[in-house]
């Protein structure tokens with residue numbers, strides 16, 4: 112049975128996702144009494160963390176460095192796997208490249224430098240790791256070739272991460288209170304000393320030696336989306352928890368926290384067009400994503416391509432392509448493949464329950480089924496097929512096999528759309544999380560005010576802390592950011 116919510120704890124953590132639970136572990140191991148306050152009921156808990164694929168980006172020294180972390184370190188595939196080392200400097204360079212230099216340098220450096228060590232620390236808490244064979248590899252003969260510097264993930268994905276975190280937290284004596292919505296912060300002078308909460312419709316307060324905010328971004332609030340991201344964003348599909356509605360973020364700003372990062376952009380992806388609009392589906396979770404577009408083409412209702420499907424490995428483009436789909440008429444598009452490329456699609460996303468799929472023996476028939484102009488699609492495909500560069504196709508490397516239709520180039524992995532049957536997957540814009548948040552000191556994760564001074568007693572981590580991302584994002588960075596700054600926030604909160 113859950114413990115009663117006491118009047119005071121050394122550390123109160125707001126939110127119940129990965130950042131919160133890392134903060135709670137770190138505070139607890141520093142000797143603090145800790146309460147995690149999560150707005151949702153237990154069967155809806157885990158925030159966006161629950162919906163993830165559980166993929167973690169970390170700096171590492173290659174397979175030998177990752178092997179000790181793995182649940183199944185005797186997996187025979189390990190002996191025929193290629194995982195290049197990923198130094199911290201390469202992680203930093205990826206962040207700078209995909210955000211066009213708009214990332215906070217100090218936060219990025221801390222995230223990259225801490226990343227390997229924090230993953231080992233999580234393993235010590237009971238978090239279980241595996242390699243992401245189904246998502247992040249292509250076969251090259253007998254070998255498994257990992258692409259895009261994203262090899263490590265959680266056993267059972269986001270669901271597993273929340274279950275493992277929760278079990279470990281309870282075993283460590285951390286109290287997790289569900290159905291407790293934080294509505295405000297209370298201060299004694301400058302210092303935050305209390306949170307106001309609503310439990311079963313009753314308002315009360317909980318005192319705290321320090322408070323860690325880990326209540327996510329504002330992606331689930333349509334009005335905040337429209338205000339900060341722009342017109343049309345109120346129609347984006349929410350991929351994850353419906354509960355990240357930004358009220359804790361607003362409370363922190365109202366108490367003097369400085370805004371930080373890019374409030375006008377977000378992480379958004381190509382997402383099944385028929386998915387529920389206002390929050391993720393707890394059984395299907397991330398399988399509603401459609402991420403094999405690099406081996407196909409993506410067209411709008413006119414049958415025209417509008418993005419470079421092969422600009423880079425999927426991990427470096429997917430988080431900005433939801434936005435491109437939202438900008439198309441009706442906010443929809445269709446991914447097109449043929450019988451040759453269909454076997455290359457991720458089975459976890461294209462061969463599972465809940466996939467909106469059309470199959471036809473000719474392109475005009477396919478176009479009719481998915482609501483695309485048949486003549487436009489045929490014209491696009493003819494032009495595309497006729498322009499494919501004469502180099503070999505290899506999805507595991509940037510092969511330079513380019514093509515174009517109209518003025519839209521595909522830089523790599525062009526394959527003719529020629530062998531029936533043809534496949535169409537309608538997609539819309541699924542918003543993942545928002546990039547704008549509050550400013551933290553990268554070392555202590557203390558919340559800073561407009562003058563750059565710490566707000567005593569207040570720390571933050573995860574999506575609620577802005578500064579890392581802008582416009583785009585390297586896959587697997589959200590979870591590691593929450594872990595790195597969550598651990599720092601929890602330690603700082605416990606030790607002052």
Ligand SMILES: Cc1cc2nc3c(=O)[nH]c(=O)nc-3n(C[C@H](O)[C@H](O)[C@H](O)COP(=O)(O)OP(=O)(O)OC[C@H]3O[C@@H](n4cnc5c(N)ncnc54)[C@H](O)[C@@H]3O)c2cc1C
Nearest residue numbers: 126128130150158159160166293326351573574587589590
């Ligand atoms: C479908 C999907 C797939 C993803 N896949 C990956 C992946 O594989 N790898 C990766 O790195 N990232 C992934 N992400 C991004 C990742 O989910 C986030 O970056 C990360 O989980 C953020 O953790 P967090 O703890 O900050 O927020 P969350 O996990 O969202 O937790 C925030 C919590 O705060 C609670 N809360 C909100 N308001 C209040 C309040 N007023 N009072 C109390 N509690 C409150 C919410 O209910 C929620 O539980 C994915 C996201 C989605 C949606």
